[in-house]
Amino acid sequence: MKEDSIIISKATIDRLPLYFRTLRLLQREDVEIISSEELGRRLGITPEQIRKDLASFGQFGKKGVGYYVKELLRNIGDILGLHCNWNFAIIGVGHLGWALANYRHFSSLGFNLAAIFDVDPTKIGLHINGVQVFHLDDMEKIVQEKNIHIGIIAVPEAHAQEVADKLVVSGIRGIWNFAPRKIRVPGSIYVIDEDLSVGLSSLSYYLARKVPPKQQI
Amino acid sequence: MKEDSIIISKATIDRLPLYFRTLRLLQREDVEIISSEELGRRLGITPEQIRKDLASFGQFGKKGVGYYVKELLRNIGDILGLHCNWNFAIIGVGHLGWALANYRHFSSLGFNLAAIFDVDPTKIGLHINGVQVFHLDDMEKIVQEKNIHIGIIAVPEAHAQEVADKLVVSGIRGIWNFAPRKIRVPGSIYVIDEDLSVGLSSLSYYLARKVPPKQQI
DNA sequence: TAGATTGTTAATCGATTAACAATC
DNA sequence: TAGATTGTTAATCGATTAACAATC
Numbered sequence: 488m489k490e491d492s493i494i495i496s497k498a499t500i501d502r503l504p505l506y507f508r509t510l511r512l513l514q515r516e517d518v519e520i521i522s523s524e525e526l527g528r529r530l531g532i533t534p535e536q537i538r539k540d541l542a543s544f545g546q547f548g549k550k551g552v553g554y555y556v557k558e559l560l561r562n563i564g565d566i567l568g569l570h571c572n573w574n575f576a577i578i579g580v581g582h583l584g585w586a587l588a589n590y591r592h593f594s595s596l597g598f599n600l601a602a603i604f605d606v607d608p609t610k611i612g613l614h615i616n617g618v619q620v621f622h623l624d625d626m627e628k629i630v631q632e633k634n635i636h637i638g639i640i641a642v643p644e645a646h647a648q649e650v651a652d653k654l655v656v657s658g659i660r661g662i663w664n665f666a667p668r669k670i671r672v673p674g675s676i677y678v679i680d681e682d683l684s685v686g687l688s689s690l691s692y693y694l695a696r697k698v699p700p701k702q703q704i
Numbered sequence: 705m706k707e708d709s710i711i712i713s714k715a716t717i718d719r720l721p722l723y724f725r726t727l728r729l730l731q732r733e734d735v736e737i738i739s740s741e742e743l744g745r746r747l748g749i750t751p752e753q754i755r756k757d758l759a760s761f762g763q764f765g766k767k768g769v770g771y772y773v774k775e776l777l778r779n780i781g782d783i784l785g786l787h788c789n790w791n792f793a794i795i796g797v798g799h800l801g802w803a804l805a806n807y808r809h810f811s812s813l814g815f816n817l818a819a820i821f822d823v824d825p826t827k828i829g830l831h832i833n834g835v836q837v838f839h840l841d842d843m844e845k846i847v848q849e850k851n852i853h854i855g856i857i858a859v860p861e862a863h864a865q866e867v868a869d870k871l872v873v874s875g876i877r878g879i880w881n882f883a884p885r886k887i888r889v890p891g892s893i894y895v896i897d898e899d900l901s902v903g904l905s906s907l908s909y910y911l912a913r914k915v916p917p918k919q920q921i
Numbered sequence: 922t923a924g925a926t927t928g929t930t931a932a933t934c935g936a937t938t939a940a941c942a943a944t945c
Numbered sequence: 946t947a948g949a950t951t952g953t954t955a956a957t958c959g960a961t962t963a964a965c966a967a968t969c
Contacts, residue, residue, distance in 0.1 A: 496960065498959095571908065586798075636911060689784075765952080766950085
């Protein structure tokens with residue numbers, strides 16, 4: 488393993504989940520061995536790119552043969568830390584929070600929704616997808632009790648910073664921010680921004696300009 | 705304007721919506737002039753980066769002064785094609801499709817939800833956020849009638865390709881794909897992939913590794 | 922062995938950062 | 946005018962692509 492000595496690029500990290508999901512599909516199709524060529528064809532990524540990405544974490548393939556699906560799946564899962572069985576919380580039971588609470592792929596990846604937070608008294612105490620909704624004021628207690636590491640911000644943008652502050656105080660380590668606003672957190676906290684307007688706006692750009700489409704990720 | 709001669713990088717395009725949303729905030733705060741320095745501070749982007757991004761589309765600032773918020777807002781909006789008032793459709797009334805149908809930021813950016821599609825007979829004919837749910841079989845007719853340019857795929861992954869095929873046949877030009885699967889479309893169609901598992905998985909990677917967080921976009 | 926495919930090094934390409942002249 | 950800030954060119958940095966030796 489080389490991950491201690493070499494810094495892996497964000498671009499590589501973001502491709503790992505794509506490899507992972509495709510390998511799972513292959514496993515379900517009972518494919519045992521896959522070449523970088525074929526994996527690339529399925530994802531629209533060049534085989535060289537895939538080999539380079541994987542090689543930065545170790546030697547997972549067999550020369551002249553390819554990659555064993557099961558083995559590679561386990562290795563990428565480990566690299567992504569999916570074996571950690573992270574507990575996460577969703578803050579905000581609007582339409583988006585509701586949808587995320589019911590998103591099935593998270594649990595299939597090993598993420599466990601442990602709590603939901605809101606301030607609306609009519610929502611506190613409800614169970615969504617089997618998970619209880621708590622009041623925002625109880626966050627610190629619940630986060631400690633349930634050992635929650637990740638917070639998903641799904642509140643209106645006006646309250647995003649305030650929620651982020653509470654998450655940090657509660658001891659959360661990573662934030663996935665769906666509010667279309669930059670949040671400020673201490674340097675030790677990881678933040679992934681997921682502003683849904685960006686996708687649609689960039690699509691609009693290309694449609695308006697008639698720029699010829701290129702292969703996307 | 706230079707956009708005809710020079711190819712703008714995807715990274716630049718993806719930052720434009722961030723500038724746009726921040727400028728709107730500034731406008732609401734009655735700020736009339738902003739420097740690249742201050743805009744960068746708000747977004748965690750270097751001022752040089754911002755000046756470079758904007759300069760690839762024209763000269764929008766005043767040297768020694770900064771950028772006029774109102775003017776820059778209009779210019780970026782035009783670049784992003786937001787004045788086109790795109791009609792879009794959502795396919796799939798699951799939790800995610802429901803949430804997207806109710807997402808307020810789309811309409812505030814000038815995107816108009818014109819139709820929703822599903823196959824579930826109990827959902828056909830319903831109105832969500834004032835927009836009617838049609839059967840998938842009527843897609844071609846409705847897309848033509850309502851002049852829909854963009855399709856948002858929010859169906860289970862197993863049906864994503866089939867829906868993409870239907871969208872293409874119906875004459876759609878751009879697809880925003882939330883299904884965690886690569887879809888195949890003709891080269892003239894734009895596809896933006898938005899696999900929600902990627903965000904959470906990459907967060908997991910950083911948490912598991914204790915890699916020191918760096919400034920995100 | 923011959924054919925196939927990885928892992929790695931070198932070459933290219935593209936994006937970011939730095940520096941500074943232009944000018945409001 | 947002096948100070949400030951853009952727009953642009955040059956330098957650096959990083960990521961992708963190409964090539965190929967290693968080896969199953």
